[in-house]
């Protein structure tokens with residue numbers, strides 16, 4: 001029998017980013033005993049990297065803002081693929097969730113009258129993002145972490161969950177290992193909240209860290225839960241492109257929010273060339289109007305650089321493909337130009353965008369107060385994920401909840417910047433609450449010891465195959481190349497068919513990977529174990545993208561370049577079939593309530 | 605377009621029971637940082653080489669190590685700042701117990717933080733439960749709140765590194781944390797007695813080594829530790845002044 005340590009909790013939260021921490025705090029407040037596991041050290045999750053801000057219609061800067069406008073903006077940005085109930089709850093509850101952070105010690109930048117300052121961001125009609133310079137995520141995760149550690153939560157740092165365990169239909173626990181010593185851990189829980197984040201590591205160029213291997217999506221899928229909208233992957237328009245070692249690292253949209261413009265190699269500001277019909281009435285006609293907008297003129301409309309991310313990313317791709325790119329295959333993002341408008345421009349840039357200033361100075365030897373940056377698209381965010389109930393965040397598996405980037409629904413086909421941090425707070429809180437309620441009304445399930453033993457054996461297989469077997473890093477790299485080249489920003493039927501073949505071959509190779517060394521902090525072993533998750537989400541993305549024969553939001557098909565109304569009425573769901581094969585379903589989007597439909601009409 | 609050259613990385617390998625440096629020759633190119641080289645070696649020559657990292661952009665504070673003897677973030681150390689004609693040494697931090705290779709057990713830091721009294725805000729200023737805070741008051745503590753918890757300052761501080769006073773001194777990182785709370789415009793808690801006793805602020809003899817290594821350029825000694833030391837002294841000699849201070853902090 002396998003040797004493992006057992007922990008028992010009412011609620012187990014897997015993931016300690018914004019969503020997981022917020023869920024754990026709420027579940028503890030609801031009287032549940034809570035365990036919180038994360039792959040990294042506490043406070044290092046992806047949320048720490050978020051830069052631009054958290055979206056909430058506080059209306060501190062523009063009093064015309066309210067939840068209805070935020071709701072309509074989120075739905076428009078998501079091309080109406082969103083779970084409208086989630087978009088409604090999110091818009092209504094985000095302001096309270098942000099104010100609550102302040103009560104826990106967060107310090108946002110201020111307005112002149114001492115309230116929380118808000119900034120402009122792509123797709124948001126009014127200045128809506130509460131922020132702290134360009135390190136909002138750090139402020140948020142640190143606030144939640146420092147508050148959370150005093151709420152009696154058991155934190156298990158550097159522990160990776162490899163499988164969920166079920167008792168019949170319901171979830172009963174999770175099994176994993178600690179990275180430090182490689183010892184096994186069994187968690188028994190009445191309810192589990194997945195808050196594991198995204199999938200960016202399936203692609204070569206990404207703003208995401210090693211952690212983003214799609215674990216939560218894959219754990220849920222194998223436990224029988226539905227995944228939704230997996231074809232909608234966000235490619236952020238502005239990642240660093242040079243030097244090669246930093247390719248993909250994010251350049252915050254805040255640069256454009258503060259007046260940064262996109263320019264091609266001919267010196268032309270190309271974003272004015274192609275403005276989508278549904279955004280025309282909200283977009284500036286001239287550079288002058290755009291500048292007035294970023295300076296806070298309420299009568300001005302936003303510059304085209306602040307159109308939604310999917311659109312800006314494709315415009316950049318077009319410039320590069322048509323030979324008007326920058327020397328290293330991107331375009332120029334210029335914030336230095338604002339010196340024409342502001343006498344103290346350099347100071348303003350360093351104050352508003354300190355970590356961008358630092359990042360370019362240190363990693364690329366570029367001073368952004370004098371020199372344009374080179375930028376290009378980078379894999380950033382998964383709109384799709386675990387399909388959940390909008391109110392409770394429970395998945396189709398009883399007792400299994402999901403919140404944050406791992407869950408689907410709020411963002412539809414394309415996420416607006418700033419709507420993720422607010423998503424984490426709103427739905428982290430909801431998931432934590434409902435998980436605690438669930439745990440209070442259900443007894444613990446039974447964990448099958450034989451199944452645990454099987455998992456223990458399986459987890460150790462890479463050691464048996466040893467260092468001379470297939471190298472896990474090589475399989476991961478080959479998968480990233482395939483996804484980047486074949487299922488990236490521009491997709492076609494034949495490329496994606498090839499991708500499916502490659503994924504099948506890589507699955508065989510993944511089963512042959514081995515590692516040397518021992519179980520103590522062994523990244524080779526960890527990488528081998530992550531491969532199944534990466535392959536599962538890659539297959540789900542590819543199959544869903546093949547099924548959606550149109551272009552919408554983050555999903556662009558070269559062979560079907562337009563939006564097609566026939567595809568507007570359903571989401572694509574993915575589930576594990578009884579035979580173990582991936583099954584797809586086109587599920588109609590439920591009819592929106594009349595009240596919400598009216599709000600959308602009023603905000604056209 | 606890319607300049608490729610050969611370089612050698614002398615990386616510490618081993619665990620608590622012992623170990624030593626191993627040399628890894630590898631090809632490096634323009635713009636690489638130390639973490640890139642370590643990853644390349646991990647992928648090509650040493651799959652089990654233990655290293656922590658997350659953001660690769662100096663934002664998470666995971667990849668702390670000692671590079672050519674200096675405490676630094678591996679992801680923010682460009683190779684072109686180093687003398688590449690010599691082997692580049694990369695070793696784990698010294699102030700914490702070793703786990704394996706470049707990874708140390710930093711859990712002590714989490715325990716220390718847990719022992720510092722948490723944030724306690726004054727009553728809200730407005731009927732809707734919100735506060736009014738001037739940007740200038742935010743700016744004063746913003747510097748401390750930039751901390752990415754890389755623990756490089758803890759690593760370099762002689763009180764911890766050489767004298768191993770982990771039980772009696774919280775170290776520069778947590779003096780910064782205490783300063784952030786004490787100078788938070790809304791906070792009403794009093795942490796001064798603990799700072800003097802359990803937190804051991806008296807151990808700091810203002811060598812400023814911590815400030816020198818902070819990747820966030822926090823002026824740890826001058827802006828956080830010295831003002832805290834002043835408060836500790838005031839407090840010890842002036843109990844009445846302390847009451848006035850708490851009173852005025854509550855009502856501004």
Ligand SMILES: Cc1cc2nc3c(=O)[nH]c(=O)nc-3n(C[C@H](O)[C@H](O)[C@H](O)COP(=O)(O)OP(=O)(O)OC[C@H]3O[C@@H](n4cnc5c(N)ncnc54)[C@H](O)[C@@H]3O)c2cc1C
Nearest residue numbers: 015016017019039046047052053161197404405418420421
């Ligand atoms: C560079 C960058 C900038 C961004 N800027 C913004 C912004 O300005 N505004 C905005 O709204 N959004 C922004 N985003 C997006 C946003 O930061 C993320 O979507 C969000 O932080 C995800 O939070 P989360 O809580 O869902 O997951 P994360 O914060 O990623 O946390 C995931 C957690 O799950 C754990 N985990 C994963 N797998 C396992 C496993 N198998 N076992 C145990 N634990 C596991 C991880 O260790 C981690 O603790 C940005 C993203 C990036 C990368």
Ligand code: SF4
Nearest residue numbers: 761808810811812814
């Ligand atoms: S100034 Fe104080 S805290 Fe900083 S390194 Fe020196 S003794 Fe340590």
Ligand code: SF4
Nearest residue numbers: 751752754755757818
């Ligand atoms: S104060 Fe500076 S050196 Fe110390 S942990 Fe924070 S960021 Fe790192």
Ligand code: FES
Nearest residue numbers: 658659660665679
């Ligand atoms: S990897 Fe995040 S600071 Fe280096």
